Amino acid sequence: MGRISNELGGGPRIETIWIGRVAILLRSAALLICAAVVGCKCHTAASIQGDTTPVFSLSGNGALSALTISGPQHQSKTEPMDGGEFLYWEIDSTGGSLDAKYFDEVGAVTYGKVPAAYRQVFPVPPDEVPLALVEGETYILRVHTLGLYANDVAKHFTIREGKPVDVPGN
Numbered sequence: 652m653g654r655i656s657n658e659l660g661g662g663p664r665i666e667t668i669w670i671g672r673v674a675i676l677l678r679s680a681a682l683l684i685c686a687a688v689v690g691c692k693c694h695t696a697a698s699i700q701g702d703t704t705p706v707f708s709l710s711g712n713g714a715l716s717a718l719t720i721s722g723p724q725h726q727s728k729t730e731p732m733d734g735g736e737f738l739y740w741e742i743d744s745t746g747g748s749l750d751a752k753y754f755d756e757v758g759a760v761t762y763g764k765v766p767a768a769y770r771q772v773f774p775v776p777p778d779e780v781p782l783a784l785v786e787g788e789t790y791i792l793r794v795h796t797l798g799l800y801a802n803d804v805a806k807h808f809t810i811r812e813g814k815p816v817d818v819p820g821n
Contacts, residue, residue, distance in 0.1 A: 695754075695796050695804045703784060705808070705815040707760045709794060713801020714751035717743035717772075718760060722790040724782060736791060740781035741773040742766070743795075751797045786810045789818055 695711035709715060721736040742765055744751040750768055757766050763781050771777040784790060792806045807818035 693800070695794060695802050697792055697794055697804055697806050699792065699806070699808050699815040699817065700759075701761070701815055702813055703786075703810055703815075705762045705784065705810075707762070707792060707794075709754040709757065709760070711754060711796070711801060713796035713798035714753045715744070715757050715760075715769075715794065716748060716751050716797045717741065717795040719793045719795075720762060720781070720784075720790055721793070722782070722784070723788055724785075738773050739784075739790070741771070742769045743772055744768060745770045748797050784810050784815075786813070 693710075693712040695709065695713055697710075698708045700706045700708065707718070718741070719738060720740040722739050723736060724739075740763060742760075745768055752766075752768055757769075760766055762784065765771050765777075771779075774781055787809060789807055789809050792804075792808060794804045794806075796803055808815050809818055810816070
């Protein structure tokens with residue numbers, strides 16, 4: 652049979668073409684799988700624990716560029732933000748985006764305590780303590796991230812019975 656296919660123009664040449672096509676298909680499939688894995692977007696998530704001093708746990712595949720807490724009470728050194736609330740506390744990475752740390756490197760962030768490799772931007776001066784969070788008021792945590800597939804996140808919370816609680820629907 653090999654002799655007939657050779658006479659008809661088949662044989663090793665057709666086998667080589669077929670193997671080449673299979674190799675191209677396998678490479679294409681491998682590239683698609685790699686693109687799906689690399690392109691997987693792990694959304695930034697924030698959870699809040701603690702007592703009247705909240706502790707923010709961050710997760711996702713990004714790095715923490717900045718973190719802000721805002722609320723309803725006016726402070727003498729602030730102007731209202733876009734949503735009408737006032738800035739209570741802000742931190743950012745000391746060296747800008749080059750020094751931003753991945754969430755697992757930063758660890759949990761406690762309100763008013765600046766993590767290593769970060770600096771307090773507000774309140775000023777940097778050793779000033781931010782306003783205490785009051786029971787029943789609504790506050791906004793904003794996490795600003797860096798990373799190709801990282802997303803920023805905003806989360807509303809309140810203090811209820813001495814503990815931070817998510818405010819649903821925001």
